Amino acid sequence: MSAYLVLASIGALLALLIQGRVSPAVLFTGWAVGYVLLGVTEQQALLTSFSNPALITLLVLMLVSLALERSPLLDRLSDTLLKGRESMASLRLMGVTAFLSAFLNNTAVVGSLLGVISRQRYIPASRLLIPLSYASILGGVTTLVGTSTNLVVNSFVINAGLPPLGMFQFTMVGLPVALLCILGLLFSARLLPQNQMLDQETPQSYFLEAQVMADSPLIGNSIEANQLRSLDGLFLLEIMRHERLLSPVSPDEVLQQGDVLVFTGEVEKVQALQRFPGLQLFGHGADRLLASNLVEVVIANESELPKRTLREVDFRTLFNAGVVGIRRGRRRLTGQLGQIPLRVGDSLLLAVGPDFTDQRNIDSNFHVLSGTLQRPKLRKNQSLLAFCGFGVVIALAAAGLVPLLNGLLVLLAALLLTRILTISELRRRFPFELWLIIGSALTVAKALESSGGAQLVADAVRSICSGYGVYGAFIGVFLITLILTEVVTNNAAAALVFPIGLSTASAFGADPMPFIMAVAFGASACFIIPFGYQTHLMVYSPGRYRMVDYLKAGLPISLLYSAGVITLVPLMFPF
Template sequence: MNFEIVYVLICLAAMVVALIYDRMRPGMILFSVVILFFCAGILTPKEVLEGFSNKGMITVALLFLVSEGIRKSGVLERLIFAMLPQKKSTVAGANVRVLPVIAFISAFLNNTPVVVIFAPIIKNWARRMKLPPAKFLIPLSYATILGGICTLIGTSTNLVVDGMIQDAGFKGFSIFELGQVGVIIAIAGIIYLVCFAKRLLPDRTLKDDDIEESSDSGDVVRVEAVLGARFPGNGKTLREFDFHRHYGATVKSLHRNGERLQGDWMNVRLSENDTLILDADGTFIPTWGDSRVFLMLSVLDAEPEMGKKKKYLAMILLLVMIIGATVGELPVVEQALPGLKLDMFFFVCVTTVIMAWTGMFNPKKYTKFISWDVLITIACAFAISKAMSNSGFAAFIAEYIIGMTDALGPYALLAVIFIITNLFTELITNNAAAALSFPIALEVANHLGVSPTPFFVVICMAASASFSTPIGYQTNLIVQGIGGYKFTDFVKIGLPLNIIVFVLSVFLIPLFWNF
């Protein structure tokens, strides 16, 4: 190993440790590593900045705004209310009705707003039906993940991998190409959740008095708030940070890692993803509902709905975006309009601008609806992937992997790439996992002299399959706080699902994309 390989190895190891211990936001951690590579001469200024102008990264940013426009329309709330049984139901019966719908929606919209909208609705419905909410909230998160792997736009990871593929000189994925395998995996995953959620998830209900509906005194409402990265009180206690002075609401309890903190919880230092139960007035949700200070606010009816015309327009725009991107990449359309690339990037740009013009989201506050840390993470992921290739680190790891499994053929190597990517995504983040695995997968394919496409697809599947821990995916963290889950609950139901996705991916991918 030369100096550059050792240097990259040390930096990547430090990055993984920092992500696991969550000392800084993922975007800042990855950006710090990129700067270390830049200082060592492994990356040029152009390579450092390329990720920030990547089409995939910009598409993710605009999809945040499209998701906000659909969220504001209120259509999703009406849909989930219509799907939930209004008479007595079983856990399996309710899940079989809602999970396919949730997965379908998540194939086209960002996972986080889908969970933020649906989680409090499903939790309150479960209480009314006298069913444990814990039987439904992890399946909600998992269904959004399973739906996300079915399309190019279903998760930012797919767009990141697609951007890396195009940067490497290969043709990217079409919008539904990943669905050839993703739909089968999603169906298998949903069947598993329907059959085993009742058995494997806890029976406990949320018994805390302060989580029950608020009293009718005055206009005080009970609000459930999940703290975001921008919450100014992170790192401070509630005695140090005067929540009432800042937000006009009173904190009734603090929940962390699925459990209500007891004792002197006012002296516990707050951190991102903590859940607060608040007594607030009617202005709290309208004031802070669009803010990135909170990941989720569970009072859903405080925000005025769009008019009927805007609702219809929002759904029409979403359909035009999806259908247009699909039809626009057909050879006959590309030949008819050679000067115009009618891909997903084109249609998401047009959709975003129309939504802004028509006020489907607040165009004066549009920056609040974008997760900038996710975008910085994605942009830096491209640079880190490039550094792994430039230094020879990716080739070194690829040779080592091939030396271990060469006799077993490309199927075994496909399995190894899945396992490596999946371990990374459970410990750090999905986009960082894809960044680390992509150059290794490309080098493995080059060494074998086979098509790299099956390896690219397996990265998409493995990087999204974050089921065994709550820390690998933001939607898991959200439902952990509001569903009262322990870490072991994710392991118990998530590990078998990881194995299902692994087996199906390794078996099915070569059937659709030849080596």
């Protein structure tokens, strides 16, 4: 397979990634297997990619983070962080978020603070959640373990036969850039809307209620027999019977006199109920009782729900909960809820059954915003053990005394032995999709390099930048990565540009380190479009944002970030 055909296939891969209809895990795995079958790269290269030490380090780090994110530390900090003037509260929040994200998975940090910020009543959440997401990115670029992107780039570095990156090798550039952008956020955040608090929305706007009267022929028949499960635009969510709530409703449930049927969906389609004799419509009877079991959640990045409908996944059976409403940004989605393809970051208002909290798939699918439903927190001694152990591992790795992977494996074993983590939890939360993407991306990068495709692109970059020298080529690699990370995912951008950056450095006879840093920092430079980075999607619906909100707040930060990186990287890592 010639270099031109490989480049054409990479172009097709990029087009499919931008289109977003197929999962990146499926695309990268398909391309990697295809290259092996066509002889572009060897089977051993594929197997080696999935056992890359930096990739295994990333996976173990994410598993350890499962314990750290359950610490009550962030909840206890919340009141202190968010009191006082908005500007000072925002600065404290961004500072703490950036510091924590330098060492913890930034998705875990944002997920832990998301509910706290959404529930507090000091400052509108819409003024804080985009700064929270941006600060988690800025903190992540300061260390090797701060973001998965840096560890992914390190896996490419090791795969290329270069010395692995150090724990604080990013700090010399990342810390000044982070401080500059956090100060910039104090000003750009003023452009964000002051959207209403969550509890100012009345649940009544989601519901339609009907009472079964004494003379109704529906009495004594099941929901299925009464054909109440296939209404035009409406869905039977719950039944209130003698101050008792039946949720979810079984199709075999037999109606009784006085039952209050609670419907959701297109509540304006009230005429769908007119064909049922003996139903009396009213508007406020079940409001108080319904509010007692309403939970708002945000679909997580690792959830199995995105791109699928509620009907396809059998949501009610899977989670013992019914979906009352779906919000995407500021817009409440209407129509038949069961037929709407879901997305990461969608906010769902759920009416939950009595054993909802016992469902073992809640953590992997949702970030819970409701104050009445919280994940079990670690006890004080467990939290101390987890954080101290993690701190020791990072310190030993930074000092070069113990390899990071070895330290994390020992810590993971300790967390399992003390039952802070369990095998079942690791099984449920294992980042299998990320493992597939990165392992396959390493193979794709190898194919791009071994086929000569990366060298062709590098020669083109050299030709274009011939009048600007190696510095112009460095800026070109950074900008290509930045643009890709805005339109695809950060890890995909790093995978596609890394071999090009390495070949470009070789074409100019330059040290590869500035180009490696250009890819690493460029792949984290997602500030303008919310769909390129998972923490942006996490805050999209809880903040009631629109696309333009990210543009207004993020464009100045993207410019500051780019200027800082382009200036500092060549100073700290000379060509």
